[in-house]
Amino acid sequence: MSTSENIPIPLVTVGGFLGAGKTTLVNHILKHADDRRIVVFVNDFGAINIDYDLIEAADTDRISLKNGCVCCTLNDDLIGSIASFCREDRPDAFVVEASGVADPRSLDQSIIALQSAGHVHLDNRVYVMDADQFGSLGYADTEQLVDYAVASDLVLINKADLAAASDLQKLHVLLKRSCPRSALLETIQCAIPFDLLVGDTSLRQITGAARNTAPLLSPHALSDFVSWSRSDLAVVKKEAFVEFLPELVSIAIRSKGILYFDDDPQTPFLFDLVGTRYGFRPFLSANENPVSSFVAIGKKREFQTGVLERMFNRFSPTSNSNSSKLENL
Amino acid sequence: MTQTLFFGGTIIAVDEDLQEPEAVLVQDGRIAFVGTLAEAEQVAGQTPARIDLAGKFLLPGFIDAHSHPLWSAKTRGAPVVDVRAETVPTYDAVLAKIERKVAAAHPGEHLLFFGLDAQLHHGFEAPTRTQLDAIAPDNPLGIQTSNCHALYLNSSGLQACGLDENTPTPTGSIIEKDPSGKLTGKIAEAITWRAIETFYDAWGDDRLNDEFKAGIDEFIRNGITTTTEHLYLPFYKAYYLSALKKGWPLPRIAAYQQAVAADMQVEPMDVGDERLWMAGVKIHADGSPFIGNIWLTEPYLDNAITRRRMGLQPGHTGGLNYPQDYFENMVRTYVAQGWQMTIHTQGDRTIDMVLDLLENVLAETPRPDHRFRLEHCALMRDDQIDRAINLGVLSSFFINHITHWGAPIEDVLFGPTRAAHYVPAGTAARRGMRISLHADTPMTDPSCLELMQAAMTRKAGDGRIVGPDECLDAPTALKAVTIDAAYQIGKDDMLGSITSGKHADFVVLDANPLTAIPETLRSIRVKQTWLAGECVWNDVD
Numbered sequence: 004m005s006t007s008e009n010i011p012i013p014l015v016t017v018g019g020f021l022g023a024g025k026t027t028l029v030n031h032i033l034k035h036a037d038d039r040r041i042v043v044f045v046n047d048f049g050a051i052n053i054d055y056d057l058i059e060a061a062d063t064d065r066i067s068l069k070n071g072c073v074c075c076t077l078n079d080d081l082i083g084s085i086a087s088f089c090r091e092d093r094p095d096a097f098v099v100e101a102s103g104v105a106d107p108r109s110l111d112q113s114i115i116a117l118q119s120a121g122h123v124h125l126d127n128r129v130y131v132m133d134a135d136q137f138g139s140l141g142y143a144d145t146e147q148l149v150d151y152a153v154a155s156d157l158v159l160i161n162k163a164d165l166a167a168a169s170d171l172q173k174l175h176v177l178l179k180r181s182c183p184r185s186a187l188l189e190t191i192q193c194a195i196p197f198d199l200l201v202g203d204t205s206l207r208q209i210t211g212a213a214r215n216t217a218p219l220l221s222p223h224a225l226s227d228f229v230s231w232s233r234s235d236l237a238v239v240k241k242e243a244f245v246e247f248l249p250e251l252v253s254i255a256i257r258s259k260g261i262l263y264f265d266d267d268p269q270t271p272f273l274f275d276l277v278g279t280r281y282g283f284r285p286f287l288s289a290n291e292n293p294v295s296s297f298v299a300i301g302k303k304r305e306f307q308t309g310v311l312e313r314m315f316n317r318f319s320p321t322s323n324s325n326s327s328k329l330e331n332l
Numbered sequence: 333m334t335q336t337l338f339f340g341g342t343i344i345a346v347d348e349d350l351q352e353p354e355a356v357l358v359q360d361g362r363i364a365f366v367g368t369l370a371e372a373e374q375v376a377g378q379t380p381a382r383i384d385l386a387g388k389f390l391l392p393g394f395i396d397a398h399s400h401p402l403w404s405a406k407t408r409g410a411p412v413v414d415v416r417a418e419t420v421p422t423y424d425a426v427l428a429k430i431e432r433k434v435a436a437a438h439p440g441e442h443l444l445f446f447g448l449d450a451q452l453h454h455g456f457e458a459p460t461r462t463q464l465d466a467i468a469p470d471n472p473l474g475i476q477t478s479n480c481h482a483l484y485l486n487s488s489g490l491q492a493c494g495l496d497e498n499t500p501t502p503t504g505s506i507i508e509k510d511p512s513g514k515l516t517g518k519i520a521e522a523i524t525w526r527a528i529e530t531f532y533d534a535w536g537d538d539r540l541n542d543e544f545k546a547g548i549d550e551f552i553r554n555g556i557t558t559t560t561e562h563l564y565l566p567f568y569k570a571y572y573l574s575a576l577k578k579g580w581p582l583p584r585i586a587a588y589q590q591a592v593a594a595d596m597q598v599e600p601m602d603v604g605d606e607r608l609w610m611a612g613v614k615i616h617a618d619g620s621p622f623i624g625n626i627w628l629t630e631p632y633l634d635n636a637i638t639r640r641r642m643g644l645q646p647g648h649t650g651g652l653n654y655p656q657d658y659f660e661n662m663v664r665t666y667v668a669q670g671w672q673m674t675i676h677t678q679g680d681r682t683i684d685m686v687l688d689l690l691e692n693v694l695a696e697t698p699r700p701d702h703r704f705r706l707e708h709c710a711l712m713r714d715d716q717i718d719r720a721i722n723l724g725v726l727s728s729f730f731i732n733h734i735t736h737w738g739a740p741i742e743d744v745l746f747g748p749t750r751a752a753h754y755v756p757a758g759t760a761a762r763r764g765m766r767i768s769l770h771a772d773t774p775m776t777d778p779s780c781l782e783l784m785q786a787a788m789t790r791k792a793g794d795g796r797i798v799g800p801d802e803c804l805d806a807p808t809a810l811k812a813v814t815i816d817a818a819y820q821i822g823k824d825d826m827l828g829s830i831t832s833g834k835h836a837d838f839v840v841l842d843a844n845p846l847t848a849i850p851e852t853l854r855s856i857r858v859k860q861t862w863l864a865g866e867c868v869w870n871d872v873d
Binding site (some may be wrong): 082112113114115120121140142145146149150153154177180181182183184 | 413419420421422424428429430433436848850851852854855
């Protein structure tokens with residue numbers, strides 16, 4: 004299933020120290036991609052332990068999976084490789100692993116170039132931390148990890164089950180102060196809902212594309228997250244929506260929408276939020292029907308659906324509040 | 333005699349007489365011939381080393397016309413902790429980082445942090461001495477602002493730097509006191525740079541040499557083969573000579589000695605074959621737009637940030653660093669000694685004052701080809717550009733202000749009208765000035781491709797375009813980091829283009845900066861850097 008030609012393909016970066024759980028995450032992505040075609044770039048093929056049964060074809064620098072996903076080695080020419088996928092063999096998303104020790108920001112310039120050429124959209128920057136190991140790191144390593152985590156949208160505090168509760172608490176306090184713009188999520192074996200990781204699947208969800216019922220990256224019970232969506236909104240009051248954004252940031256981890264605003268009701272905009280970073284882009288949709296749709300995903304405990312209901316009734320007073328949908332992920 | 337022949341790629345000579353030459357022949361560090369491959373082979377006469385560019389792009393080595401390589405090593409190299417807003421996003425995150433460093437330090441260890449930013453650090457408040465004493469009771473501690481012009485010290489830091497209530501304030505500097513006369517811990521301008529040496533001294537020379545080497549490598553990796561050491565001080569020479577002696581790939585350095593008084597000795601210096609020379613003198617006429625001490629005709633905007641974070645009163649128009657006669661005396665002295673003047677000017681009123689002075693000085697003692705320079709030129713007006721051109725005065729623009737601080741410049745400090753012509757490189761170039769661009773490292777990272785990108789897009793961090801009328805076209809931007817930069821440091825006869833007779837300083841790029849999408853210039857890879865005919869950087873993936 005390919006994205007339409009004119010939409011930049013979402014790109015997710017995955018950073019983290021050796022042993023933090025990046026490979027686990029990438030493995031999950033490849034195995035549980037559902038019907039999404041994901042192209043993954045990794046540093047080290049050897050570390051990716053793909054079940055033999057899943058492999059369609061293996062080359063020196065590329066493994067094709069039966070589910071359509073592709074795993075490539077991160078070579079010298081990331082820009083060229085991604086551009087060629089975009090031209091010839093468009094996937095639903097790219098996932099690029101930053102090298103184990105290198106700064107995840109080293110990918111920034113390549114991403115800027117790919118974005119400028121219209122190939123990709125930087126969808127999410129994920130950083131994986133080893134909660135168990137963190138407390139035993141020295142000053143220099145701690146600072147390096149924190150500096151890298153700052154440059155991310157989503158920080159996975161992984162191996163949360165192995166860390167003592169007090170250590171976990173300390174790490175939370177530290178990251179809340181030092182990475183105030185990243186969303187923090189405790190995970191076990193990097194298990195998070197796919198929709199938190201790659202935003203485009205939410206887009207397909209809200210545009211009504213069919214999807215299977217395997218939203219999880221791993222079989223762990225993950226009833227911690229909920230999604231709230233509306234797809235009946237006509238035109239949205241832009242000013243009210245923009246005013247609401249800081250509040251949305253505080254309750255949702257990810258959000259996406261195709262929105263028609265009152266100041267320009269002919270043009271659909273694609274709205275995107277991850278962590279505290281959000282943006283609007285004009286969205287060239289084949290669908291002529293001017294109906295706005297919106298989805299937000301958050302932690303069950305912190306997610307105030309009442310706020311969303313209230314706000315959306317204000318944005319678009321004519322819509323029917325009974326049409327919102329709340330789902331456990 | 334060693335010969336090297338470059339061919340097989342696109343050669344962008346930045347020399348108007350040379351249209352797309354096919355080959356360049358280098359002999360003993362100099363360019364011996366530029367032209368067709370057949371001719372070059374004929375001139376070579378023997379078997380030169382052949383460098384097949386394999387479709388890549390050969391350009392003259394880049395020149396950053398205003399930088400501080402050694403001073404950067406001091407200012408930003410370890411163990412200085414980087415707290416610039418691009419890494420540490422909020423003021424509270426800065427404090428958290430400082431607290432972690434203090435917790436890991438030995439008692440008495442000198443602790444220095446670089447990059448505090450009143451405009452970019454969300455939730456910024458000026459650190460107080462009491463607050464810093466509470467965080468670090470047992471360590472000399474200093475926090476330097478990202479514009480380098482100010483330093484916040486705790487009590488132990490003040491003591492280590494030898495500052496107390498009785499310390500006289502040097503002309504041109506600020507030692508801030510509260511109403512009761514007690515030091516607040518904040519110091520600014522020249523005294524900052526003197527005081528901070530206390531920290532560098534405490535860490536010793538090994539540290540400085542390591543960081544200097546790392547800094548040099550960063551210039552070279554970015555294809556910069558010539559730059560300046562603005563604010564050069566006589567004791568820097570030993571470090572530079574040692575770097576050359578060790579065979580480090582040191583870019584060619586035009587030194588501009590810092591003058592803070594009229595009686596300083598400026599030693600003529602010319603080391604090696606254009607490797608290190610005394611090019612002139614640098615004087616600060618005013619300070620930094622970001623701390624409020626530049627001189628303006630129209631005041632700063634009045635808002636919560638200018639009032640609370642910067643401590644500016646409504647209607648604040650800043651001022652000069654030195655009393656005008658003191659400044660004038662310095663300029664006249666060093667002009668009389670024959671030096672090229674490079675004067676730090678940010679505010680438009682400062683530029684009026686400096687142009688008035690230079691006009692008088694040049695009328696009294698005319699000097700052909702003086703190449704006097706104004707540095708940074710944040711708020712230079714159109715009429716001042718015309719006036720500078722008439723006087724033969726040149727501007728070197730600190731264009732990265734736009735990319736790093738574009739949003740606060742427009743929204744917080746000066747408003748959209750002034751922001752639209754902030755660092756007016758486009759107007760200056762269109763009216764015929766030979767301009768240069770600079771990163772002012774350590775303030776921003778050394779990359780001439782980034783300078784070109786900044787000057788061509790004027791795109792701020794938040795995506796807005798600040799002053800689209802001031803964008804440069806690609807050829808002008810390229811000249812501003814090659815031949816026109818060479819002109820501004822007085823070496824256009826030897827550097828800045830691929831021309832026969834000049835030094836063989838090149839950069840090999842994997843894309844053409846004249847045709848690349850401007851937003852992608854920074855991501856063009858520097859495949860090789862050649863300095864004096866030797867490959868000093870080779871990107872072997």
